[in-house]
Amino acid sequence: MARPTPLSGFPELLPADRVVEQQVLDSLRATFELYGFAGIETRAVEPLSVLLRKGEIDKEVYVVRRLHADDTGEDAGGDQLALHFDLTVPFARYVLENAGRLQFPFRRYQIQKVWRGERPQEGRYREFLQADIDVVDRDTLAPHHDVEMARVMVDALSRLPLPGVRLQLNNRKLIEGFYRGLGVDDVAAVMRVVDKLDKVGGDEVARQLREDVGLDDAQVAGCLRLPQLSSGADDAAGFAQRVRALGVQHPLLEEGLAELVAVLAGCADLRSERVDVVADLSVARGLDYYTGTVYETRLLGYEHLGSICSGGRYDALASDGSTTYPGVGISFGVTRTLAPLLARGALTASRSVPTAVVVAVVDEARRADSDAVAAALRARGVPTEVSPSAAKFGKQIRYADRRGIPFVWFPQDDGGHEVKDIRSGEQVPADPATWTPPEQDLRPVVRAAADTPG
Known part of the structure; x- marks a missing residue:
């Protein structure tokens, strides 16, 4: 047999690296359970139509079919099956199917593989492991859970042998209200473009806003001013004044700003030598299901990896028509974080086997x-x-x-x-x-x- 060629984007670990991963997973499980989160596992596939409703992800979804299957999609009741690209969409479906057997608010953690057809590079893989926590309730979800999500995940990350982290907070209502105050109609399209700011730069974002979304120069300028605002957690009041000083008014903007200031204040005491907490209005999150607070987390010294830990509030992702199950969650990219650190020797195990x-x-x-x-x-x-x-x-x-x-x-x-x-x-x-x-x-x-x- 010829020597096999590695598949790009599908990382495999040597025994010593697996030791590191397993200890990280054990620590995450222990911390999540310390806060009362129950572990679950969901199936690897979902109907394609469900996955494609959730944001700009259609080019990255892997479909699943039998080798000799016809085109009827019989395995999914007429709907093509696809591998899940995150754990939030499957969790929303899980809540709907099991609502009668769950106690609300339901607190869950889930550590599982996901798949995305991305271009492989350091920190981005086609198959990777995520660790998620979420709280879901019936009809309404108390706002203090937005603070709790950040606090639990910061605690979990602080227990790991990682460099420091910067937790970045924003609010989708604030962003949407600001854009509506500028007269923007297709707010979702603008969010998806502006979310690429740190990847493609301001000039390219401006071009896409003009040519692809159809904004005028004044609207483009306004859209680019907002992401420039940031603040430490110790200056929530001053931050709110700087947002209002931009001169844009809309009720949704004020609602989102109040929510963001409350979360920022609730996380202020998390700051330490290894943890920074900031409001950063460049954070938008590209998936359409987020409706309020959003989180992103950067690994200090490894900012080029992008966000290693992200999530937010979703008020309408799970609904059966009569009852809505709003939730808030945050996801830690285990593979996204560990693989580069292992490759660079920044994390090692004292031995490659458990034997003492x-x-x-x-x-x-x-x-x-x-x-x-x-x-x-x-x-x-x-x-x-x-x-x-x-x-x-x-x-x-x-x-x-x-x-x-x-x-x-x-x-x-x-x-x-x-x-x-x-x-x-x-x-x-x-x-x-x-x-x-x-x-x-x-x-x-x-x-x-x-x-x-x-």
């Missing part, structure tokens, strides 16, 4: 003795493996060393036992019924490099 100790084999006739030692250690939660061969002890030690395993266990001819720390060379008597490695050696440790990003 290798039990040496004196000779094959006595392998059962080594197996018994391993069983005793495993019974007390010590990750243990038995040497694959009864080679000379030096070779068995090298086997452990190549894998970063810190200890080798030696059964003695007199029935006793000794364990060796192969890093220091110290070898001491040990009892398989009581010996445990130091806490820092029991499991692989994730380390963050001190180097600045290159």
Whole structure:
């Protein structure tokens, strides 16, 4: 068989990198559950018609069909199936299907793969892992949940071995009200164009607003003034004055500004050496289902990756015609964040295997003795493996060393036992019924490099 060619945009992890990812996921799960979020998993596919209603995403959706299927779409009741591009749309469908069995407000977390047909590059992949949290209620959702989403995710990120983060806040009502105050008709189109500002620059955004959306020069100038405003969380009142000083008036603008100021004030105490919280009116989010607060998060020193953690409020995404289920959520791009850090060596694991100790084999006739030692250690939660061969002890030690395993266990001819720390060379008597490695050696440790990003 010829050597396979890697598929661009579908990252696969080596064992040491997988150790890092697993510890990140364990930490995220623990933090989300600490705040009372329940874990769920949804199916990988949704009807294409559902996915295509949710924003400028149609060119990135992967459709799913059987090799010899006809064009009737029979597997979806006449609707083509497609892989989900985020976890919010599937979650909205999940809420509608299970509303009678859920308790509201419903708090969920979900850690799952998603798929987008994007052009692969650092921080952007075709298959990637996301970790989402959402709160959904019936008919109305209390505004304090907008603050809670930010606080929970900042706590979750602060527990990870990541560089600092900047949480950027905005409000879609504010943006829409501002554009309507300028006389803009197609607000959604303007939002999608302005959301590209940090990717394509002001000149290109201005061109698209004129040529593609049909705005005049005064409207374009106004649309480009708004994203220039930002403020730290400690100056919410001054920020509101600067927005009003732009001279645009609309009731929806005032409603969104009041909501944004409240969220900004509610997150002010999150600021620390590793966390910054700002209002940033360049944040729009390209998906149409957001209706209020929106979030984006930048990794300090890695701003070129774009937002690693984003989301917002959606008041009408889930509705069965008689009841609406408004929600607010935020999503952390696990793969988007970890893959570049792993590739650059900014995150590493102390070893590539979970094993803390290798039990040496004196000779094959006595392998059962080594197996018994391993069983005793495993019974007390010590990750243990038995040497694959009864080679000379030096070779068995090298086997452990190549894998970063810190200890080798030696059964003695007199029935006793000794364990060796192969890093220091110290070898001491040990009892398989009581010996445990130091806490820092029991499991692989994730380390963050001190180097600045290159």
